[in-house]
Amino acid sequence: MKLKILPTHLREKKRYLAFQAISEIPLERDDVISLILGASGDLYGAYGTSKLGLWVVKFWKYPSSENNMAKGIIRCNRDETKSARAVIPTITRFKGKRVVFQTLGISGTIKGAITNFIKLKTADE
Amino acid sequence: MFYDLHIHGNPKLALQAQKMGYCGVSLVLNSKDYNDKSALIQDVKSFKSHLQHDTNFQISLGLEIQAKNPADLKKQVRKFRDKVDVVLVHGGDLKINRAATEDPRVDILSHPYRNRYDGGINHVLAVKAAENKVSMEINLKYFLLTRPTQRYRVLSHFRQIVKLHRKYKFPIVITSDADSIYDLRHPRDVIALASCFGMTNDEAITSLSSTPQYILTRNDIRDRTILPGVRLINNGG
Secondary structure, eight states: OOOOOOOGGGSOOEEEEEEEEEESSOOOHHHHHHHHHHHHHHHHHHHHHHHHOOEEEEEEEEEOSSOEEEEEEEEEEGGGHHHHHHHGGGOOEETTEEEEEEEEEEESSHHHHIIIIIOGGGTTO | OEEEEEEESOHHHHHHHHHHTEEEEEEEEETTGGGOIIIIIHHHHHHHHHTTTOTTOEEEEEEEEOOSSHHHHHHHHHHHTTTOSEEEEEOOSHHHHHHHHTOTTOOEEEOTTTTOSSOSOOHHHHHHHHHHTOEEEEEHHHHHTSOGGGHHHHHHHHHHHHHHHHHHOOOEEEEOOBSSGGGOOOHHHHHHHHGGGTOOHHHHHHHHTHHHHHHHHHHHTGGGEEETTEEOOOOOO
């Protein structure tokens, strides 16, 4: 039997962080999830990470000759936006190669994050 | 208005920093590299003149002094003070830390906690640093390149420095110490990260914007300053 979904006032309130990543080797969505949750585990431990409610909801890749750029959206709890944002600069390495994550902005909806920060059409400049 | 006063001398990196939202950087050379005037410094200067139309972005030249002992430090500070905009001292050794905080010509004491088991400064050095306006540097690269299992130690050093900063009011700057694009961080992310070592939002913004700005303006008028607070004004009369 499937659980009934929670009424709106009991659901977790969310915020969406738009990010971009630059890496030496190409990243997949699963890699990003493990990188972010791993970095959060290193910084806050199991207790802190459980409060953040981190998840990667969208992911786009922009491979180029010099470096592999990727953009995406991370979901986190509304009350923990600042702590979730602090996780993003602590990611430095992926499989022994350099990688850097930068936040583009914070939005209340996925649509808002895409139109204001990801800017799908102009992203390949 | 965010500044990063410790980026290693590559003008292209300055452009990346500008894209990321910094409005001023200082490209830092090593004191041993300074002699090769031809390559790096000319490069930076030509880049600077190339950038003139963009008035908002400031590029200044810095120098990190690596001294063997306090006497050597004094000698090098005297030699380089007039040649560059920002003078940093490579800290870590207790004697060097002490000599750097006692010298008003030094702008920034870089990573006083480097390779140490404590924060590298105590209440005595903190009082001296506040008197001479020597900033302590919180070096993000040192934090980020430490192994995750050892990061707690770096965070506790930062926390100790912030604690002394609240009591003795010496300035703090947060810098990236970047030498590639993989070390640059977005200033808003840095502010969020600063809450991990106990800095409030306002303190983090101050240490990224107004403290570096103060260092740069102080160095502009340094040759006209007679005593702290007394300045020579040339009005032609």
